[in-house]
Amino acid sequence: MPAQQMTAEQSRVPEMTAEQSPAPEMTAEQRSARQRAIAQPPGPQRPGPQGSARRRNPRGQGERLRDDIIEAASRLLADPTAPPLTLRAVAREVGVAATSVYLHFADIESLVLAVAERRFGELVRLQDEVRDGSLDRCQQVRAGCLAYCEFGLAHQGHYQVMFANPLPMPADMPPEQFPGVVAFRRLIDLVAGCIGAEPTDERAFFTALLLWQQLHGIVSLRISRPRFPWPPLAETVTEAVDRLLASAQSTAPR
Numbered sequence: 001m002p003a004q005q006m007t008a009e010q011s012r013v014p015e016m017t018a019e020q021s022p023a024p025e026m027t028a029e030q031r032s033a034r035q036r037a038i039a040q041p042p043g044p045q046r047p048g049p050q051g052s053a054r055r056r057n058p059r060g061q062g063e064r065l066r067d068d069i070i071e072a073a074s075r076l077l078a079d080p081t082a083p084p085l086t087l088r089a090v091a092r093e094v095g096v097a098a099t100s101v102y103l104h105f106a107d108i109e110s111l112v113l114a115v116a117e118r119r120f121g122e123l124v125r126l127q128d129e130v131r132d133g134s135l136d137r138c139q140q141v142r143a144g145c146l147a148y149c150e151f152g153l154a155h156q157g158h159y160q161v162m163f164a165n166p167l168p169m170p171a172d173m174p175p176e177q178f179p180g181v182v183a184f185r186r187l188i189d190l191v192a193g194c195i196g197a198e199p200t201d202e203r204a205f206f207t208a209l210l211l212w213q214q215l216h217g218i219v220s221l222r223i224s225r226p227r228f229p230w231p232p233l234a235e236t237v238t239e240a241v242d243r244l245l246a247s248a249q250s251t252a253p254r
Helices: 030-037 061-077 089-093 098-102 109-131 137-154 156-164 181-195 201-224 233-250
Strands: none
Touching: 061 089, 061 109, 061 156, 061 181, 089 098, 089 109, 109 137, 109 181, 137 156, 137 181, 137 201, 137 233, 156 201, 181 201, 181 233, 201 233
């Protein structure tokens, strides 16, 4: 029997999109400039990459509907095993026509980015709550790191959107406006105070980066391997944080 010919659709090899392509390697100067932009206090903010409305809503109603859309998308994304998000599915969740969603978000990417930004705000508020002002800087680092892990494990679908999947950021978005930069900048500040450095010191940035990588590994592994006999979360986080902070303190200029 002659072999069946493949259709054009079956034989087509999917092309790698710009978002999937590996980012070009940065030079040392580019990397240093981006680190400074992230570590420094924010300047005036330009409008975010939200989908622009095609027509003006009655006063106050448009913003409420936009919030409802973001919260509906957030509920659908809360399950890490849920199917890919679509604007029509969000419209059904809100109980409005799909055209109403398009008035606020031009595409699914801008909506996912809005969900991520809102959940980052929630993470920052949670970390602020546990960073008791009576704690020293090192203790505040530990408390914030534990809160990060607890948040990720309690909100696995949202964590996946925020940290595991590529975020659809505009190519011209400056580093100081990256989603989550507020949380990371606060970590840099606390680490700097703990190790006796300035927030713009490369040691503070690098140590905060190592901490973030460590925490992400802790959360991701516990999500993907829930039956593994992991030690208690607080014990693991404290040990990891203390080791990295001690290493940074030992390399401080004398």
